[in-house]
Amino acid sequence: MSPHSGATLRLWKQLQDLKDQKQKIVLDGNNLDIASIIAVARHEVKPTITTDEHVAKQLELSVNTLADYLAHKYVVYGVNTGFGGSADTRTSDVLDLQIHLLQHTQSAIITAADKDPASNSEREPSHVMPPAWVRGAIVARANQNLRGHSAVRLCVLQSLVDLLHHDITPMIPLRGTISASGDLMPMSYIAGTIAGNPDVFVQVGKGKGARVIPAPEALKESGLSPSGLGPKEALGLINGTAPSVAAGCLVLYDAQQLALLSQMLTAFASECMGGNVEWAQPFIHAARPHTGQIEAASNIRRFLKGSQFVDGLESRKRTGEGLWQDRYSTRTAPQWIGPYLEDLLLAQHQLEVELNSTSDNPLVNPTEQGGGEVYSGGNFQAVVVTSAMDKTRLALQMIGRMLWSQVSEIIGPHTNNGLEANLNPSDHENYTMKGIDVNMSAYMSELAALAHPVSAHVMSAEMHNQGINSLALISARRTMEAADLVAHMSACHIYVSCQAVEMRANHLRFLSALQDRLQDATPTGALRDLGLNESQVDSLAKTLYPLVESTWYHWNANTWKDRMPKTVDAVVAPVTEYLATNEHECSMSSLIAFKKHFQNIVQSTAEAMFYPSPTITPAEVAAQLGDGSAQLYTWVRSKLNIPLHCGLKDDPLYNARQGLPTEDKKTIGSRVSAVYEGLFKGGMMDMVLDGLDTGRGYS
Template identity: 25%
Template sequence: MSIQDLVDVARFGAKVEFDDEYCNRVEKSRALVEKWVAEERVMYGVTTGFGALCNKVISPSETAQLQRNILLSHSTSVGAPLTIEEVRATIFMILQNVGQGFCGARLETVELYRQFLNLGITPFAPKEGSVGYLSPEAHMALVLIGEGQAYVGNELLPAKAALQRVGLTPTTLSAKEGLVLVSGTTSVTALGALALYDMRNAAKCADIIGAMTLEILKGNVSAFDERLMSVRPHAEQQATAANVRTILKDSEIAAHFRNYHLQDAMSIRCIPQLHGAVKKTLNDALKTIEIEINSCCDNPIIWPEGEDGEAISGCNPDSSYVGIELDSACIAATALAKMSERRNSRLIDGNVSEYPAFLTGNPGINLGLMIPQYTQAGLLNDMKILSHPATIDSIPTCGNQEDYVSMGYNAVKKAGKVAENLEFILAIELLSVYQAHQFLEINKTPASAAQAVLAEIALTVPYINEDVYLYPYINNIRDLIHKQKIVKLVEEKIGKLL
């Protein structure tokens, strides 16, 4: 499975089916658990307690109660809930985790979760207070047993009523299932994948918007020359420069002003270098995320080979891989945003743009686009705070049985906010680019790719000469970025961006 598969299910409502191989892997693993329970083997989390209680043996008669108790005792995350798409992504990851064939959950349990995705029932899961896993997943799993709350569409109902609404009935969990459903990197990978998906899309938009800013600010495209890129052969730097060259190749404006400036400010001429470094970091994170999407992150794992198989206890639920990558991605996305804000500052500063101050035709009584740059500054300050890495921290839990804690969950949780802020910062830059075009005094056409973007914006955003309510216009442009409309319009004109 790819990050696109996860997003298709979580965000776009793609249906989920199990093939025969999936079912066979799950059933084979489950058969071993049932055999070992019948033999009263001592296995962590199966016939024992959890964490610091791992030395407490649980009798077969107490197994069902233990699974229920796991969910009830672990459902302690608090605050605002995860979004519907974040919960759907986490459930998708639980299905992937169990489907590797090393977890030992029953097929009927994951089948019920599959129906949640396909029928539009989404457990309510508060998002604050996880160190890597457990609590949000426990809130989700409560709905399987008829406890907690769930959304049907956008309506929040008690779990039993939600299940009844879509024609489902609660289940009773069996040995090991409580642990399977709360343990692992499932929520970390889910939230990290969604944030990374949006960051990567935003990085493509940054190339587009940066090129459009260069064009309207009469920038010098020689800074993107292929020869210049060849002597510093970072692949992402070369690709970014190629994107800008391709976007502007048919721009009459760029051709006319090619030598207007001997050298542009860093926020213009350094686009390949900064954007390239950001993409390198995001590409590295993608490799890690897609490995994690296709991993088993349970503990213990049910190893089926050998004379009678084996339950192997370790710590695959540790979320350091994804957490460290998303901490790095937050830093990268913030770097992208800081350059966008600087480009926007040049657009609205009449001293350097050579357009009216704040891109308004009647400055003084009108403030024009002065204050959106303040918004960028506030958003960027938040991003800088959120770029402090979560994964360098560790607060021991579980009576020191878990004396090291990855904090990967907090890394990916803040990454979602960083991605959203980046989209808004880019949207404000693009709003300024759009408004600047009304003041261009030469009869030269923008690049065809830029024209397509400008025409799309014009459907919902007017040229502004008198102060107006800007909030909806910023949101409209941000939606074009978030929903990949900007990238699609440009790629229809120039082909796939690198």
């Protein structure tokens, strides 16, 4: 398995094992992974804290080391000093100081509508983080604090994990952190929850039964007690990168899969356009041996294996007319995607290290003999997460830009190699996929605007103490938006490609039938009225068929009906030339009869195969597709029951006005929405990754 595909598959398999309870999530400060964050955040998997005595002892030593420092009346930042730019103040009220910390950081906006979603009929945007982000932050912070450098007691960390076990999710404002001294504001609401702050609210439960209530009430209902916070425990809980790294893990997991999907969609696009895919040959990429480029080309070849719609891999195209090499959006896809596969792997590594790092300040370095030290530093500076997210977001933008170009080319009659404009399969003018073309541009414009690095927009903060700050959570939030946009674009690509490849298959079936009739020397053949013998029929047919094919594909600006007269007219001159060259006598009436007969053949063959007649079956199409696109196409046609869209007659309003049934009629938006919902929530990516894991479908 290639590096990026292998990493993506390993994350997915780990998650499946966690969901199926084949593995447990045991927090020990050193072994938390991205799959575990996803399992807790999205799939209700419950973590536990290790029972390893060494971990408990390390936590105890860190608490005792801090107590020893205070007994010596040493100055410890955030324990007996003020915070940030106010660290020149001193206090002996060390417990109240921790409440001071929570008091000034619990300062962001949560609205009444956020606390009562049922009353938000106007659908005002949420001001709070999605619960999955919060659950991820809780498990990440517990794990980081378990490393024993934060002077946080085991019982306090158990209180964090207890929230997960009782489905208590603190409501955290979406905005207000610059991820400088870690994500102080978001974590302060989590710390306020376990401390029992009456004005910190939590969501209890999920779905229709979810309630938003004050934290003390939720703790009491669950049989939990508020945690008192020791001399550094509020600071130890909130002064860290957990919200940023958790959100980063969630979006990176999706981005890795979208990157893999984009390679499958590139193969699909090539099939839609009947491409010459020799650009995927191993030799080309071995000659420029970047790891990501080689992997992308290898995957695309794997996904194209068995395809009857492309040339250049299992068969070579040596002669012919038309555009000889594919356009950049497919031909240079390995070179376009490849560098970003490498970036995504680096981003994954950065997040995995951060999950098992100590990211607060000050840090306690305890020793079993006593006399440990406390150091002030800057491990809370979450630039490593910003770096991972900015890279991931740029990768998503580059992937989206490629998908945008591919979809535009598939829909456009001047670039799609002979398919009808707007992918209209009907017998009269329709604008079928034109709206998708516009939507893709809207998505792409928004995605491009998000691609700018968040790290370039740092503002000095907090009395200029936080003169540089990471903006990591903002970068993660923007990357979440970018991933969602690429999911939108991928859904459009899949829907359009299923439409296009089905039309391509139908055209190939039609042209094959015409070729058979041209080569038929019997009285039912297309050339019967010319008085030719069998060898002459064969010779003339070989001359005519390429012309029939190129003419048919050339006149694609309107409907399939508009192609027929052009195709018939195109053969008259070469037939006449052939007869004259070979000095074959043929009367004018015979030529007229030939043209009329050939016109009848073209018309009857087309009318039997193109809408509104039954078109080619999905099973026939799937059998001709490559190993990758066959999965996607079959999933859309069989799993989602989304058929070929045939224009106005598939529109629900049109049918309603005609007094026709509307039960199976949907807007194009509803169809694309079904694909979008199916990508992650409906199991499509699980299907793709399962095939990659088992080799099923990838011979």
